[in-house]
Amino acid sequence: MAELSAFNFRPGSSVLHGLDVRFKLLFLVLISVTSLKAYPVSLSVLTLVLVAALLHAQRSLKSIFKAFRYLIVLLAFIFFARALSVPGSAVIEFKAVSITREGIYHGAMVCWRLVIVVLTGLAFVSTTRPSEIKAAVEWLLNPFPFIPSKRIATMMSLVVRFIPVIFDQARETADAQRARGVDNRKNPVYRLQKLGIPLMRRTFERADKLAVAMEARCYSENRTDPGLRAGLRDWTALFVVICLCMFIVV
Amino acid sequence: MNIIEIKNLSHRFADSTLGLENINLTIREGTFVIIAGQNGSGKTTLLKHLNGLLLPTAGTIRLAGRTVSENLVKARQMVGMVFQDADSQIVGETVCDDVAFGPENLCVDRNEVKRRVSKSLKIVGMLDFKDQKPHLLSGGEKRRLAIAGILAMEPKVLVFDEPFSSLDYPGVKQILKQIVSLHRSGHTIFVAAHDLEKVIAHADRLVIMKEGKVVKDGIPSQLLGELETFGIREPCASRLGMEVPSWLN
Numbered sequence: 001m002a003e004l005s006a007f008n009f010r011p012g013s014s015v016l017h018g019l020d021v022r023f024k025l026l027f028l029v030l031i032s033v034t035s036l037k038a039y040p041v042s043l044s045v046l047t048l049v050l051v052a053a054l055l056h057a058q059r060s061l062k063s064i065f066k067a068f069r070y071l072i073v074l075l076a077f078i079f080f081a082r083a084l085s086v087p088g089s090a091v092i093e094f095k096a097v098s099i100t101r102e103g104i105y106h107g108a109m110v111c112w113r114l115v116i117v118v119l120t121g122l123a124f125v126s127t128t129r130p131s132e133i134k135a136a137v138e139w140l141l142n143p144f145p146f147i148p149s150k151r152i153a154t155m156m157s158l159v160v161r162f163i164p165v166i167f168d169q170a171r172e173t174a175d176a177q178r179a180r181g182v183d184n185r186k187n188p189v190y191r192l193q194k195l196g197i198p199l200m201r202r203t204f205e206r207a208d209k210l211a212v213a214m215e216a217r218c219y220s221e222n223r224t225d226p227g228l229r230a231g232l233r234d235w236t237a238l239f240v241v242i243c244l245c246m247f248i249v250v
Numbered sequence: 251m252n253i254i255e256i257k258n259l260s261h262r263f264a265d266s267t268l269g270l271e272n273i274n275l276t277i278r279e280g281t282f283v284i285i286a287g288q289n290g291s292g293k294t295t296l297l298k299h300l301n302g303l304l305l306p307t308a309g310t311i312r313l314a315g316r317t318v319s320e321n322l323v324k325a326r327q328m329v330g331m332v333f334q335d336a337d338s339q340i341v342g343e344t345v346c347d348d349v350a351f352g353p354e355n356l357c358v359d360r361n362e363v364k365r366r367v368s369k370s371l372k373i374v375g376m377l378d379f380k381d382q383k384p385h386l387l388s389g390g391e392k393r394r395l396a397i398a399g400i401l402a403m404e405p406k407v408l409v410f411d412e413p414f415s416s417l418d419y420p421g422v423k424q425i426l427k428q429i430v431s432l433h434r435s436g437h438t439i440f441v442a443a444h445d446l447e448k449v450i451a452h453a454d455r456l457v458i459m460k461e462g463k464v465v466k467d468g469i470p471s472q473l474l475g476e477l478e479t480f481g482i483r484e485p486c487a488s489r490l491g492m493e494v495p496s497w498l499n
Contacts (some may be wrong), residue, residue, distance in 0.1 A: 008383075013380040033259065057305040110476060129344065129347070129381075130343035131343065131346075157342070157343055157347070160343045161343050164383070168385065188306050206337075206338050209333070209338035210339075212303060213338055213339040215303060216303055216326055216331045216333075217326070217341075217352040217403065218321075218326045218327060218355040218356055218403070219351075219355050223357060224354040224356075224357055224359070224363055225360070
């Protein structure tokens, strides 16, 4: 089965699980933005706080590392790009290329900040149901006239629901074609065409069936509003996050 | 009391082929009806008329005395439909969200939505799966989820379109047990099927369709001998002259 990534909601009863999604979205923005101003001491504190929060939310260290599997390539690229491009005192020199001490420092800082942003995102996604994220998006878009917030929220939820299904279909179609010797055809355009057309046809057929099934369940944009409720715990958490952000900036 | 009354129902598709021709049926509340027929005999087309997914070209369908087209939302709330392809019916990102989809569309109060979700998941034995992602469920579980999604809308009539297709033996038993238990709790049940072996023992009435027409309508045990005339396989036990046993025994 197609499991997208480690960025999935995990049910639990931690403090993060109990917070209002709108506050969590705000925390995500605040921490991500202020981390751009952070330096080693404050970054260390932030890393510890986030890892502790993730462990408290029942994410194991292994699953946290798993979330970084694909990011490591990007981080390595950023690190080397910085290390090679920032002028300063050279640590390693080879012909015209040199890795500088300042470059290593700047590269490490940028990567660390990115790790903080990803950790914050992981904490958010792991402790928030997709339906709550959908509800928050709907709430945020509500004040804007001419934006169909309910329709956008439904479309979001359908995308999240059907991406793994489309991945499954793509794999099934690819397997069926491999079973009929498509590997012997070296032309990538031919192979892409043979995979893409049936996959698109099946996806559109599924979309048709989905539309009928939604109609059978009385789909309407005039639906029960999502139950969002902020309490003392959310305001206390906001105070703590603001204090943390101030510590980072100052 | 008659819950469904179909009079002179005909349906012609956009490409002018005739899907249904002059169907007349009256179904009493709480009946377990099997609609049998070969592929393309009009079973699904007929079922889609029960909740207004298709509207008649001619004739009328009445649900508890009211025509379906009079209030489509009411008709769809009253007649819950479980489709052949459960994967296409599931819209929520989690089991819980999917079951809530129907009641939310009916603008039911949030606390009532939660109550209905828990109740429906409990009925189909999937309360422990509430945070699971639907695409990770097995075929049988997906179909049970589709049933829960319909039950949360509190329908009186439940329509199952080929409910056993592509299920393994335990999956078939699970779904059959669910259907029988829903029938016992007072729901009117419609099952469209071309293989009657699994379900015939529980039905009160058998309607056989061919080329968009109802060709036989009666008590299942009296029609078993004629099934193969209409391209439907006769259950093994019936061929041997025995009573067809339930798959639940």
